[in-house]
Amino acid sequence: MPKSLTAHTGMDALTHAVEAYVASQRSPFSDPLAMHAIVMIKDNLVKSYNGDKAAREQMHYAQCLAGMAFSNALLGITHSIAHKTGAVFHIPHGCANAIYLPYVIQYNAKECKERYAQIAKTLGLSGNSDDELVTSLVEMIRDLNRNMDIPLSLKGYGVSEEDFRANVKSIAHNAVLDACTGSNPRTIDDAAMERVLEYIYEGKDIDF
Ligand SMILES: [Fe+2]
Structure with a gap:
């Protein structure tokens, strides 16, 4: 299997x-599935990426637990943005999520x-x-990306300024309408979504 x-x-x-x-649809049923998947992924993903077969087996279990969690709790705007930018800039789904998750957090x-x-x-x-812990979580996710050759911004991925500017408004509008936006814990409108996209493009920490 290719490392990417x-x-x-x-x-x-x-x-x-x-x-x-x-x-917003999280529950006492989905929480333990989600949390255990997160722990397993932190412990095993980079090892699996580097060829450890036992870690890869654990990743199979973890992804299934995560699937059981989100089938019940639903998702959020990381996925909304990944769906709509993926269609325009042809970014693989998981790579798009990896780039966006820190900004959405x-x-x-x-x-x-x-x-x-x-x-x-x-x-x-x-x-x-709590603020320091959130910063540590964001940094941990960025470290996973750095360790697996995933860029940290849309500019870093290689999307041109021209291509981004030509599409950002429609992507923002469509991302707000995505099925995953309704279960995001914080509401968002077209203007805020466009702003989030601007920060993701430039690689700037979200400060609003
Ligand atoms: Fe996904």
Whole structure:
């Protein structure tokens, strides 16, 4: 299996679990599935990427747990943006999610930072406050991307400024209408979605 496929599908599974853990349809049934998947993915994805077969077996279980979580809790705007940018810029689904997830965590943290902090605590990440724990979670996800040769922005992926500018408004509009937007923990309109996309393009931390 190509290494990029291991990276992209693994990050897709992580996005399923993280989005399910904060989604508005989350429940006591989906939470443990999502959290356990996140722990397993953190422990096994990079090892699997580097050829460890035992870790790859664990990734198979983790992605199924994440699937069971999001089938019940639904997803969020990482997926909304991945669906619509994937169609325009031809970015593989899992790669798109991997790039966008840190920005979406920063955007959603205004609404549910304690949920992301709980993930960070469970993973043993550092931080003395919810804000610091959220920052550690974002940084951990970026480290996974760095370790698996996934870019950190749309510009880094290779989307040209011209191509981005020509499409950003329609992508934002369509992403708001995506089926996954309704279960995102923080509401979003076309203008805010366009702003999120601008930050993702430039690789700037979301500060609104
Ligand atoms: Fe997905």
